[in-house]
Amino acid sequence: MSLSLILLNDTLRLHDNPLLQLPAETKAALVVLDYQAFFGTQYGIARANLSRLQQQLAVITNLKQQLAAYNIGLITLVGDRVQLISELARNLNATTLYCAEPVAPDERKALSELSAVLSVTQLDCNSLLGEPLRPRLSRLPDSFTPFRKQLEPLLRVSPPNNTLLPAEGWLNASLCEPYNSAFEQLVMQYQPALLQRVASEQDALTRVAKFIWQGRHILTYKETRNQLLGQHYASFCSAPLALGTLSVRQLWQHIVQFEQDIAANDSTYWLKFELLWREFFRWQFRKYRDRWFSRQGIKQAMQGQPDFSPPRLSAMQRNNFKRWCTGQTGIDFIDANMQLLNKTGLMSNRGRQNVASYLIYDLGVDWRLGAAYFEQRLLDYDCASNWGNWAYIAGCGNSSARRFNIEKQAQMYDADGSFVRAILQSSAR
Ligand SMILES: Cc1cc2nc3c(=O)[nH]c(=O)nc-3n(C[C@H](O)[C@H](O)[C@H](O)COP(=O)(O)OP(=O)(O)OC[C@H]3O[C@@H](n4cnc5c(N)ncnc54)[C@H](O)[C@@H]3O)c2cc1C
Structure with a gap:
């Protein structure tokens, strides 16, 4: 059979x-x-x-x-x-x-x-736009706002399918075991049990329950989402969404249910808005495929042949890139964010925008090296969200160039310097 x-x-x-x-x-x-x-x-x-x-x-x-x-x-x-x-x-x-x-x-x-x-x-x-809303790639808008305006009014996310598993027909554990030795060797060698925080399915569902239902942090999300450190300023759903241990449709339905049962405000809407950014990049990746990895991203691809040659760095740029990676540029706001990434595998969205801008515009380094370093480090690494956001800031994705004034950003989002102190002092210990 x-x-x-x-x-x-x-x-x-x-x-x-x-x-x-x-x-x-x-x-x-x-x-x-x-x-x-x-x-x-x-x-x-x-x-x-x-x-x-x-x-x-x-x-x-x-x-x-x-x-x-x-x-x-x-x-x-x-x-x-x-x-x-x-x-x-x-x-x-x-x-x-x-x-x-x-x-x-x-x-x-x-x-x-x-x-x-x-x-x-x-x-x-793993998408919100399932059938029959599946966008036609040839007509997919290349900017977020038209994408959102076109699809948001139609968006009816199908309810998650949580019926019990039919156990019949599957090969059982003993029939699968002979194939598993290479994986088990990796487990022995790399000891995943030592990880403190794991984005497992149970952890993800507990996190959703806490953020939305028990703590009701979702009600203030729009005001807190630009913070740099903390436990509840944002949903922290990115890692389980990226790994596939959390269904985006399930998360969406929790938000909708909360809005119906408890309260709906700008913040509850904003969490859905951010999930639409994730959705946007997913469809953009399906549209432009490997062009995203070219030097000029999708911009060049629209006009001519994409350039896939690897980034070239002068000796000074190479040194700058190394200092950026290790969080030793001398700019505290950048260094604290990079050291946080290196230590925890995570960084706030505000931090990511700033360190990306700094690498591209202040240090003059090819954006693809920053994206590659993030890919290595981020515990929520997601191909479309990572490369799409880097290209966005570099001006070769779905936006013109986005340069951030790092000094102003540090003043605005870490006015009393507490974030920088907390990270740099803990690293110095
Ligand atoms: C340079 C750069 C690289 C990034 N790389 C990744 C990545 O590899 N993986 C990843 O999941 N996100 C990435 N992001 C987007 C964003 O920073 C993270 O999704 C967010 O910080 C994760 O924290 P959270 O789950 O608490 O987000 P929340 O603020 O709670 O947002 C809820 C969810 O919305 C989605 N989302 C929010 N912002 C964005 C965004 N800008 N783009 C796409 N989806 C978004 C995520 O799925 C997130 O979990 C990147 C952003 C930048 C600027």
Whole structure:
């Protein structure tokens, strides 16, 4: 009997996961940790640091345990996804692959290669604009405001599908185990259990409950969202959304429910507004694909041939880039933000805008190096949100150049210097 492979890479969760509800008769749940994405380099910069790797190992391990409670096994592979999935399909006599529709160009390319050996079905599990609102890419506005104005009035986010898992038909844990040795070796070697904070499904759902329902922090989000440090100034949902441990539709429905049951104000609206930014970049990436990684981003792509040659740096720029990465530029506001990133894997949105502007305009460094460094460090790394925002500030994405006056920004958002002191003093200890 033929078997279906269900690739859960971008939906590492039980809730609102259409891939776990498929009617196929015999199914194998599968995750591939792509070697290039975690051990490769771009422009000489490692694509992931230890924390990002540990986080990925932790959330996959967590999903495996959750599925085991339903007697569903999880095959966990490490290496090149096209090669590994093709081999697995041969071994298991699988003819079909189901997966979440990706956004990142390398994931899309892998699926198109796989479609030569398997019948591939992609479901858009992580967007707000599902059918029938799926935008036509040829008509997709290239600026956020027209995108929002066009789609917001129509937006009816489909309710999350949280029906209980049908356990029949899945390969169980003991049938999956023979495939898992490389992954388990990585777990032994890199010890994800040592991570203090993990964006697992349970943690994400607890966070949503706290931010929206228990603490009602959502009611003041618009006023607090530009803060630089703290626990509740923003939702902190970016990492679970990026990893796929939280469904964006589920988050959206919580906000709508809160607005209906408790209160709706500018702040509750603003959280949805920010989720539309995430949505905007997702569709922009589907539209312009790998052009986003060219020197001139999508701007050049509209006028001529994209230039994919790697960034070139003078000796002075190389030195400046190094100081920026380590948070040693001598500009306290920049250094505190970069040191926070290096220590925690996170940085506020305000901080990200400022350090990006500083690297591009004050230090004259190619924006793609900043994006590559963020990719390595950010625990909420998301291809479209990261590269899209960097290109935006550099003026080669969906906006003209955005230069920030760092001194003014520091005065406005850290008037008493408490953020800078808290970070730089703790680093000095
Ligand atoms: C240079 C730069 C790089 C960035 N890289 C990433 C990245 O790799 N991954 C990532 O998720 N976000 C990225 N962002 C966007 C934003 O900074 C983070 O989403 C936000 O700081 C995460 O914190 P939060 O979840 O508490 O956000 P909240 O303020 O609570 O916002 C709620 C959600 O809205 C979405 N969102 C908010 N702002 C943006 C935005 N500007 N663009 C896209 N989505 C947004 C996120 O999914 C976020 O979780 C980047 C921004 C900049 C300026």
